[in-house]
Amino acid sequence: MTTNEADSEVYALPKWWCEHNVQLLDVYSCAGTSVALLYRLLSQRTHDQSISHKTMPTFAEHLAFVCKEPYTAWYVILGDDYQVGAVYLSKQREIGISILDEFRHRGYGTQAVRLLMARHPGKFLANVNPANAASANLFRHLGFGLIQHTYARE
Ligand SMILES: CC(C)(COP(=O)(O)OP(=O)(O)OC[C@H]1O[C@@H](n2cnc3c(N)ncnc32)[C@H](O)[C@@H]1OP(=O)(O)O)[C@@H](O)C(=O)NCCC(=O)NCCS
Numbered sequence: 001m002t003t004n005e006a007d008s009e010v011y012a013l014p015k016w017w018c019e020h021n022v023q024l025l026d027v028y029s030c031a032g033t034s035v036a037l038l039y040r041l042l043s044q045r046t047h048d049q050s051i052s053h054k055t056m057p058t059f060a061e062h063l064a065f066v067c068k069e070p071y072t073a074w075y076v077i078l079g080d081d082y083q084v085g086a087v088y089l090s091k092q093r094e095i096g097i098s099i100l101d102e103f104r105h106r107g108y109g110t111q112a113v114r115l116l117m118a119r120h121p122g123k124f125l126a127n128v129n130p131a132n133a134a135s136a137n138l139f140r141h142l143g144f145g146l147i148q149h150t151y152a153r154e
Contacts, residue, residue: 018107019107019111020079020080020106020107020108020111021079021080021081022077022078022079022080022108022111022112022115023077023078023115024075024076024077024078024087024112024115024116024119025075025076025077025078026073026074026075027066027074027075027076027086027088028069028074030076034076034083034086035062035063035066037076037083037086037100038062038066038076038086039059039062040100041085041086041098041100042056042057042062042098043056044098044100044101045098048129048131048132049129049132049135050129070090071088071089071090071091071096072088072089072090072091072093072120073088073089073116073119073120074086074087074088074089075087075088075112075116077099077108077112079103079106079108079111079112082103083100084099084100084103084108085097085098085099085100085103085108085109085112086098087112087113087116089116089120089124092125093122093123093124093125094124094125094126094127095113095116095117095124095125095126095139097109097112097113097135097138099112104134105134109134109138110138110141110142113138113139113142114142117142124144126139126144127150130149
């Protein structure tokens with residue numbers, strides 16, 4: 001077997017074959033170390049990934065927002081010992097999730113949302129831009145169903 005054939009066998013393995021070591025670290029108890037990561041995640045967001053976030057705040061504005069503790073829970077996602085993203089649960093029980101570009105499509109987002117739901121059992125909502133297929137797929141795979149289309153005029 002050539003090296004190329006061996007490589008293609010590895011890539012042909014089913015997508016869900018590996019579970020990662022994923023942990024959630026409380027942003028509010030270690031804000032100093034996580035605020036730069038949260039700002040980087042925000043800067044990677046495009047308009048079709050978010051329905052709530054239009055313009056990029058300054059770092060100082062972002063820091064002030066984090067310090068207000070706006071969500072019920074907010075976690076940095078540690079995946080296999082790397083900071084790979086962040087996940088939160090809003091006071092209205094909405095889940096927000098962001099994974100750094102370089103760690104996407106490896107299952108971290110799905111595992112992190114599962115952990116969040118286990119830690120805060122109850123009803124959950126997810127506001128997803130219709131153009132954001134990755135996010136829609138993630139929530140659908142976790143059993144979320146579509147309940148409404150929201151129209152806006154600005
Ligand atoms: C949306 C987002 C959070 C998804 O996170 P992610 O970690 O890439 O998601 P996952 O890897 O868990 O799942 C995405 C895909 O990878 C697949 N996957 C899941 N586990 C996997 C694994 N262990 N190995 C390989 N692939 C896997 C899933 O089947 C899914 O595939 P599909 O989209 O083709 O159906 C991420 O793309 C992101 O941060 N986007 C920018 C911010 C954003 O849009 N946030 C959501 C706002 S509502």
